[in-house]
Every structure is written in C-alpha cells, then in structure tokens.
Amino acid sequence: MPELPEVETVRRQLLRVWKGRRIESAQVGPPSYFFVTPPSRLKRKLVGQTLLDIKRYGKTLVAHFEDGDRFLFHLGMTGQFVASALAQDGHVHLILHLTGNKTLSFRDVRKFGKVEWIDKTKNSPRLDRLGPDALAISSEDLQTALRGRKTSIKAALLNQKLLSGVGNIYADEALFASKIHPERVAGGLTKKETNILAEAVRRILEQAIASGGSTISDYVQTNGKSGNYQNHHQVYGRASAISAPNVSSECREPTK
C-alpha cells in the first residue's frame, strides 16, 4: 500500500471503529515473514487489550493499549486493514473480534507488511530510525535532512531515515509540482527550492488524505473502497499521458 496518505486514512478510519473496544478473540497466523512477533505470542498479547489510540510514524502505525503495550503494523506494498471479516483466502493474516460485534481483518498478499508487539518497557528500533514525518515537514528540517547528500533528490525523498512517509507516488508528484528534476543532487538544492519542495510535499499529502489516498492496485480504505487521489495524479502512472496532452488534461475514471 501505501504511503503516508493511505496509511493516515486507514489510521483515522480504524480509530473510529476500534477506539475504546476490547479484543475479545483473534485469529493469527500462520507463521510467515510477515510476523516479526510470532503469531502464537502475538495472539496471547492482543486478546483482552482495549485500544486507546493509534499513532502514525511515516508509513508505520502503532496501536496503543490501556496497559501501555503497543502493536506496531506496516502495510508494506499490498497490505489491507479493513473493518470487516474477510474470508480466509490464504492471504489473511490477522482477524480481530472486538466488543460491540465489530471485526477487523488484515490481509497482505505479498507479505511485505509487518506486525510486531512492543512491550511497554521497550523501544522500537523500527520507529527510532525514522526521519521526521513528511506531513508536517518544515523547510528547515528538510534542508537539514538533505544537507550534504550526494544521492538524487528522488532517492532522498524515498529514504525513510531522512524523511518518513513519502514513497514513489508522492515523491514524483511533489517533485513535479516543485519543478525539480528527480535526478538533481539532493544536497545541491537551493534554499528556495527546498522551501518550495517542503511546501509541495505537505500540500500534496494533505490533498491525498482528503481524497482517501491513491489506489493503484491493492490499497483500500477500511470500508473496502478504493481511494480517489490517483485521479488527481499529475505524473505518477501517467507516462503515456505526458506525451499526449489531450489525455493529460483530464482526470481518468476511477477504477471502481
């Protein structure tokens, strides 16, 4: 899935159904690459927990429970966290049955997603290595992140240690909107360019959130529906449209 806008959309929607509810039972597994915390332990930890809040760090979400423990999850490329009971199709890794007759399901075909239990007394290396969140990135913080970097500005935007939350789609969109070539040396941007880029990143991410994110293939909101921001892309997924001005001037139809 999912870059910051898609993850933020899921966060907000999950919170609406999950907050204040207790996990009464859970189906977790089978073991795979997907589980940082083994399914058997994860299940023991999850059942009985009541959700206080869900926080987002770049593209990573962390559920905070009443007892202080946390549940970290990442949607990877094809993760879907929905507020319904999905049929077991071999790609559903987690089903949570909540009080109030609500059910949550986490499905991920490619299993690049991750789920991990974080004990209340411990830190999470996964969170600690993330750079500042892109949704609120200041011009100054972006400049600090890019300073001295020899790599391309596109690669720098994708590096979650420098700035967290931006992926392929929004890196392309933000650079295009800023009129900065993706192959420019990251540390070579002028202060003015950096300022324009920081503004574009924030603005585009916010607009994408307002549209429920971008659906390219797998991403869905918690109600199972696609996002809409893909129809507003100026460059991502539109290589052919660039050389066909009559097509590029209008938005494509939603996929469904």
Next chain:
DNA sequence: GCACATGTTCTCGG
C-alpha cells in the same frame, strides 16, 4: 514467459 508493482532491508563495493 517477461516485466513490473504504493516498501523495507540486507549485502556489497567504495
């Protein structure tokens, strides 16, 4: 069969 896919992490070379 081939190329490619919204992401992260590990390896290798400098």
Next chain:
DNA sequence: CCCGAGAACATGTG
C-alpha cells in the same frame, strides 16, 4: 563507520 546502488523478499497482474 558512512554512503549509495542494487538485489532480495513473496505473489499477483497485464
């Protein structure tokens, strides 16, 4: 140790 490029991870789709 730092940095950057490319491969690997698992699976589906066009």
